[in-house]
Amino acid sequence: MDKRFYFTTFLAALIALGIGISIGHFAIGKQQTTNSVKYERLTRQTDAQNYEKFISLVQAKNIEANLKDLTSRPHMAGLPEDLESAQVIEERWKRDGLQVTKPKYNILLSYPDNNKPNRVTLTTTDGTIIIQTEGVEKAYDPTQPKTVNPFLAYTPNGTVSSTKLFYANYGRLEDLKHLASIVGNASLQGSIIIMRYGRIFRGDKVIHAQYFGAVGAILYNDPADYAPFGTTPDQVYDQKWFMPPSGAQRGSSYTGNGDPLTPTYPSTDYMYRVEEGTISSLPRIPAQPIGYGEAQVILKYLQGSEVAAEWCGTLSNIRYRYGGVLLNKSSIEVKTYNRLERKDTYNVIGIMKGDIEPDRYVVIGNHRDAWSLGSVDPTSGTAAMLEITRVLGEMAKNGFRPRRTLMFCSWGAEEYGLIGSVEYVEEYVKVFGARIISYLNLDVAVEGNHTVDIKTSPLLFDIIVEASKLVPSAYDPVGKTVYDKWVDFQWNNVTNEPKIAYGLGSGSDFFGFDQLVGSSNIDATYMFDHTYYKSLSSYALYHTSYEVFAMMKNFIDPNFTAHRTMGQLMGVVALFLSETPVLQFNVSRYTIALREAMNNLKPNNPEALDPLRQAINDFGATANDFMRRSKLIDFENPFNIRAYNDQLLQLERAFLNPLGQGGDYTDFKHIVFAPAKGNKYAASGFPSVSDAVANGDSTEIDTEVAIATYFVRGALSTLKEFDNFFS
């Protein structure tokens, strides 16, 4: 046989061998492939299209429909409407594919008697009535369902009267102190004190008056703060969104948070209750809000010297006076018919389970209860939240699975003292502490149409800025983003970045997460132009019966694009937090925030701050080192992702006080960030370094600086390398 035979055979074999090798190598998978694919899936970045898709799917008209429906019925806490509205949310979320539960708490609430309005009466010595307040706001729309009359929840029922009436401006501690310095402490005893709304929590006004010896208190909304363009019909509701003469702000006077009967613990069936009489955070004197039209008549009877300029409101034909014995020895009476009642309230919790990290939670929440129809507070937030879940539900139907668990909460009984959210946090504080990433609060989503206003943990600053660049601004040219709007109206020219406030404090449902769980949270609202509406402390019709759909539609957000922007922005922030394998918290932001907070403190003895200053410097160095190291970590290793993210979560937890709720100081934010709520010398509220500084109590300063230093050093240790946290 010739050579060609062998050669051809050999050649064929050679080629076949090559082909075979190729097939074997490229065409046939290996067992490991499945593993490595699984492995890569665990650490893969999310598809950025998910963010764009979410933004594009949020519809203003849906949010408008949500608001219209939700504000068609009253839904005050503890009443049958509370459960009905909970069921509406429950059904919607089930339709969106969420797993839904409806936990119930039995709590202490407070109601007026709608057949017997609470009244304030001014009478002459011979018994002639000068004025008796209506106790009911004027109805502009006969078709509007009847809602609760103005009252101050948790103030006792009863009748008190006095021939002494004083005016104490905003009822701040410094206001009462100033008043006492003018008229003398003694003369305040047994008096009734009238104060205007604004600046601080209404409950503290009443407690302050009680603390200074008053037997009753009256609150009203002065036009200076709630009707900036005058009180003529053309300048107030229902022609404008400002307070009309008979309008009065309802609200709670309870200075605590959560069910007053179960401090620290959840209001479950098995839990014990404290005795009502022992609750110092409930006022003991009758108090009632009235319209400024009625206040105008009463203030005319004030005697005493005229007040300083900054105490003056803008009621016409009134000389604001400190007061004392009433003109012509007439007497003033406050008569209330409030009652305390144990009631059930409901939270609605909807879950979209995480695909890769189901035990990490990103939570969006808002309360559901409103004093009246609540078209701003809280339903603008709920209307937007329902559109967020609708869109995510739609994306889920098309295959989207969040990396981490998304959780949506509709809280009950917030208006009474954040009760629904605080009880829930108290019940699950350990689980949240170990697992939650952030709580995003969407209470008053829209109270204006100018720009987005945000309070946040410093850690989330960068994430919010990133999100603001993706979301269109409302009532602005196409293409203009929330970020662009900030450049025009909310810009820090020194740092060349948006002005975003650090620290949340209290006042809405973020409290439990911020102060008890210690997560890194956000509270956001679409705001009116503060530079134009200088004197407004909030939207004027806050907690009145005029918070109706038409008010929102006619005066605030006619085409609901402000609502849309809020839904898009909060939704995208939530997705950033749920979808990014490695959390993008910027720890150096905390250094800046701590330094700012400290620099606001001006003690007589500057050395008092030295330990805190040193701790913050050390924190800054550690934070920088952490950022440097984070660039060297192998983030293809899931354990590294988890360990790194957990350090970021632990950072904010470190500011919780180990004394827990048993301590004087709930957390660092009350010691340095937020001098908000009065001080230890007051009848209520937390002390803070700022208050100690203000009161010049050096022992108090040293104590609080030491604890603040402890928090900063604790936070610092969470950022250290794991074999090095103790050095």
Next chain:
Amino acid sequence: MDKRFYFTTFLAALIALGIGISIGHFAIGKQQTTNSVKYERLTRQTDAQNYEKFISLVQAKNIEANLKDLTSRPHMAGLPEDLESAQVIEERWKRDGLQVTKPKYNILLSYPDNNKPNRVTLTTTDGTIIIQTEGVEKAYDPTQPKTVNPFLAYTPNGTVSSTKLFYANYGRLEDLKHLASIVGNASLQGSIIIMRYGRIFRGDKVIHAQYFGAVGAILYNDPADYAPFGTTPDQVYDQKWFMPPSGAQRGSSYTGNGDPLTPTYPSTDYMYRVEEGTISSLPRIPAQPIGYGEAQVILKYLQGSEVAAEWCGTLSNIRYRYGGVLLNKSSIEVKTYNRLERKDTYNVIGIMKGDIEPDRYVVIGNHRDAWSLGSVDPTSGTAAMLEITRVLGEMAKNGFRPRRTLMFCSWGAEEYGLIGSVEYVEEYVKVFGARIISYLNLDVAVEGNHTVDIKTSPLLFDIIVEASKLVPSAYDPVGKTVYDKWVDFQWNNVTNEPKIAYGLGSGSDFFGFDQLVGSSNIDATYMFDHTYYKSLSSYALYHTSYEVFAMMKNFIDPNFTAHRTMGQLMGVVALFLSETPVLQFNVSRYTIALREAMNNLKPNNPEALDPLRQAINDFGATANDFMRRSKLIDFENPFNIRAYNDQLLQLERAFLNPLGQGGDYTDFKHIVFAPAKGNKYAASGFPSVSDAVANGDSTEIDTEVAIATYFVRGALSTLKEFDNFFS
């Protein structure tokens, strides 16, 4: 060309193709392989040989040498020897390859005046001294270095005397109550009370006496509890390991934990201190321990009726009486020269960094300070711990890397009130809370040579049993394991498993981890035979100057195999916890432990326990469901490992009170597990359901049952599926 040509060519090609495919598939690696190998490494089981290797390398002779060296010098807290001994440990651990730090705390300590011994004096009316105590123990070995005289740390200096002396048995609250019922409360006022050691913490004896009106207290070790075979020289030290006539137990009388000046917070330089006068957990009356030889003389002067049988000790020629006015109106005086002093103390912390989960800690610790030479307490533990680190260091030199971080702690100032460990925990409580798996306490490693005795969290029960099957028992035939010994001497015939006690309580450095961090912990010791030495509450020479090396060598562990067993057992448990990717905690054990604890409660009204009973039933069902689900989890996914382990870690954390240290109830263990420390009606200690039951206070019972129920339900929620914890 014939067909054979084509056929051969085809055949050759076919074979070559096959070979090629094989080469391609099997011989040539792919890119994914690296990833998948890395991935498999993260979830791979540790090599079981590591456990055997560790056990085989632990040497008794090394531990003996450690003990001999460490007990050659006194090392009392706050003195220069404290720092010296810390440096010895530091050097050893550096040699073992650990990363070592030596954190320092400035704390309040207490010392006697070694030039002026504290004395008790009995005098006749004419001033003749009947007896004045030596204030010094008899020295049997002239070469032994001088150590501190007997005293009660933190009792004030001063001189008190009375003509009334009472005997109050063990000084328990019930003992004082019984005494008062016999002699009347009034007559106790201004008296001095003598009590015998044993049963409860000595500090509570003093506080109880003070609470019942005594102006001074005397403690002594009755032979009934410390010299069971009589007091003749041949039956006590230095011929036996029992208490000789002049021996007296030293110790702290501080009923709190951690530096008395910095409750809740670490005793760092920047931290504020409370005023010494305000510390209720420090006794206000002078008190002194004396030898039973001296007590025997004094007790002869007691009058009043004879005590009940169970109050009688075994001092010869003594009729134990309740007391009253002393015989012949003689008077008794307690004169002490103690002083409080701010001192520095040191912890030594050694770290072997984890390879895969560096942010998870397995901690082994023991205190370093001793009242005298401390050959049992605490140095037997330190001697064993140093052998554990030596062996791990050797294994590390041969390539062993722990999966998780191993942490070793030598605590300062434990004898004064667990101060070094509590201050450290207070400084890093958040970091530990997030990261620690378990704390293994190795204080008194060896106080007998009979068998291993363990207190543990229920979660670790199965792990300890597994380890006990690998470790040889001491003073037993070759091949007999710790487990085998338990089968003989420590067996529960009902459950057919070893008797291991659930719950730790307080009394050594595990306190901070158990009560403030909430990790799942172990406390272990090699114990004498309780059934034979019935009356011994601890080893007889506890806290005397006779705790010397020779005592251990001659009477307790001649060949140090008991020490070796403890080193092997604790080391292997630590390795199980650090090397097993999926933690082997058995959550159903907690159901059993909770049920046992509850069944020990017998309230007059059994329904009072219904909420707790229901919660424990629900916990049991959830625990079973958790075990079932755990079999379905893909543990090749690192996120699943981490999430599952975290649930196990969170379970025990759930029993910490959200009131933190600010609350009445530190944690569940004080509410149901450990009625240990008196009750709210006493001068000190925590209330507990058991105490409430004992005192029949139904409001108190309801309150505590509610909180206990809250803890159980909180623990239950940590075991739920992540989208389901709230239901």
